[in-house]
Amino acid sequence: MRPAEEILAELGELRAGDLPTRGGRTLAYVYDSGLDGVDDLAAAAHAQAAGANGLDPTAFPSLLRMENDLVAAASRLLGGTPRAVGSVTSGGTESCMLAVLAAREGRTEVIAPNVVLPATAHAAFHKAAHLFRVRPVILPVDPVTFRADPDTMTAAIDDDTVLVVASAPSYAHGVLDPIAEIAAGAAARGVRMHVDACIGGWVLPYFRRLGRSVPEFGFTVDGVTSVSVDLHKYAYCPKGTSVLLHADAELRRGHFFADAGWPGYTMLNSTLQSTRSGGPLAAAWAVLHHLGDDGYLALAQASLDAVEVVRAEIEDIDGLRLVVEPNSTLLAITTDGEGLDLFTLADEMGDRGWYVQPQFAHQSSPANLHLTITAANRGGEAEFGAALRHSAAAAREAGPVVVDEGIAAFLEGLDPDALTAEEFGELLAAAGMGGGAGLPERMAEINAMLAIARPALRERLLQEFLGFLYRPS
Incomplete structure (x- = not known):
């Protein structure tokens, strides 16, 4: 066996090439409180519970208690009544996906369900629609304010709509959709309304208390049936903790899963995951109690x-x-x-x-x-x-980055559904990444190429790039 100190030293060398997670210099992906001791507390709490498995709350009742505590804290912040329930998930994408799944399963009589989204809704809802076979109805937003239009969204609701979504705030622009008006339209049609407050849910209520004008967006708004809020964002907890809240237990039921049709234990899951380490849960619980x-x-x-x-x-x-x-x-x-x-x-x-x-x-x-x-x-x-x-x-x-005319024409002629490994290799070579050159230090030229690619082609190119990256050495 290799010494533990040697392994940790190697890990430190690997991590040296990453973006910093402390100090406020990485202005995406990470959320830093700037307070000393918070990360150490989270790491210690994570270590205490890392081996516990959230798959079975009867075997690890400490995890059940901590999850209920986190859900209760989120519910209090976002106006939940005593009937409100929730689940702790691995992140905002899982929370949003479960909201779509619960809505679909809550309307099993609908053969071809759809979800009504503003164009600024997070891509997690597109992913949910893709995986759960729910048709996304994506609507334009105001071209200046980038807020969803309540009348447009209400008009798009039909008999097959199982969920309406709005953001508090949207990721791309940081603006709040008119939640109350959209929720009223959804309620009038008897359709569930989800508020994606993954980023804003833990900070905007405090902004309101500090005197900033922030419209209500949680369960105090009539018609809101579910809200997602990430604890690993402005609750400053470690990665891997989000909360999906529902106004009542019946609304949540659709994203629970049970299977007794095999010879092993009866599988019972409250989220998309089965085995769940207790580490992230305990770390979030510790940080919330510490900061208060x-x-x-x-x-x-x-x-x-x-x-x-x-x-x-x-x-x-x-x-x-x-x-x-x-x-x-x-x-x-x-x-x-x-x-x-x-x-x-x-x-x-x-x-x-x-x-x-x-x-x-x-x-x-x-x-x-x-x-x-x-x-x-x-x-x-x-x-x-x-x-x-x-x-x-x-x-x-x-000066501006100019994409070579030949490369631009090559991109224009590519069919995303028929992109070959050879064509992708040509693009990698043009970007200076062919022949095992690895990741470039500067991305402007690559981003300029991606910017002129059609969205469907950009998606395919980035999927190929992801496959290029994830290969064992």
């Missing part, structure tokens, strides 16, 4: 302050602007005109130690850079602003 209501209020204040200062830094840079007025912790940056390439700007920020997430143009939404602001960004706004200013100057000097 006052702690979360203070963290929300820090996040809110950081959003305002970062916004001012962005608006002070010539050529940059926000895509839409923010009313949460998510910002989308775009340019006023030509000469400043967003994908190059992202690379330049990366060179200066900041990760910002490129988002491609879609309908009226221009190409932009996504920023997730957390409490850890408070106090570092000026440093971020300086990096953004210098990056913008460098990107402007470099």
Whole structure:
């Protein structure tokens, strides 16, 4: 056997190439409270319960108690009544998928069910529709505010609609849909209404308490039947914990699964998973009890302050602007005109130690850079602003990325349903990734190619790229 110290040292070397998860420099994917000791507490709690299995709550009653505690805390925050129930899942995507599954199973008489979505709804709902064979009815949003239109959504509800979805807030733009109006339309047709509050659910109620105007979006809104909220976002818990709440137990029943039709134990699952480590559950339980209501209020204040200062830094840079007025912790940056390439700007920020997430143009939404602001960004706004200013100057000097006409024509002629390994290899070579070259250090040229690809082709290209990455050495 190799010594444990040697293995941990090797792990540390591997992790050295990852984006940082502390310090507020990775403005997507991670959520950092900026508080000392929180991660250590979570790791210790995770270690205590990692070997316990959430598959059977009667065998591990501690996990049952902790899950009920987490659900109760989320329900109190989001206006649940004593009838409200919930399940802890592995993340926002699983929570959203289970909401769709429960709605489908709650209307088994519907032969061809559909779910009504604004175009800004998270892709998790598209995934759920694909896997559970529910037709997504995707509707345009306001081209300026990027909010769903209640009248359009209500008009789209038909006898086969099993669920209506809205966001609080949407990931791409950080704006809240008009939840009350959409829920009223769904209720009038007797259809379930899900609010995707995976990002905003744990921070927006505190923003309201701090004086920010935040419309109600939880169970206090008539017609809302389920809400998802991620604990590994603004509850600052480790990855792997989200809560799906239902207004009552009957609404939840459809995503439970039981099978006694085999010779082993009777399988009984409350989520998509069977075996579930107790580690993430215990870590979330420990962090919530440690931070408490006052702690979360203070963290929300820090996040809110950081959003305002970062916004001012962005608006002070010539050529940059926000895509839409923010009313949460998510910002989308775009340019006023030509000469400043967003994908190059992202690379330049990366060179200066900041990760910002490129988002491609879609309908009226221009190409932009996504920023997730957390409490850890408070106090570092000026440093971020300086990096953004210098990056913008460098990107402007470099000029726009221009895709070679031959490559553009090649992309235009590709059929996503018939893409061959050879064609994908040609694109990898054009991107400088052929012959085992590995991941490039800069992504502007690749993103520029993806930006001109049709969405269906982009999906196929990225699927092939994923397959290229996940190969044993």
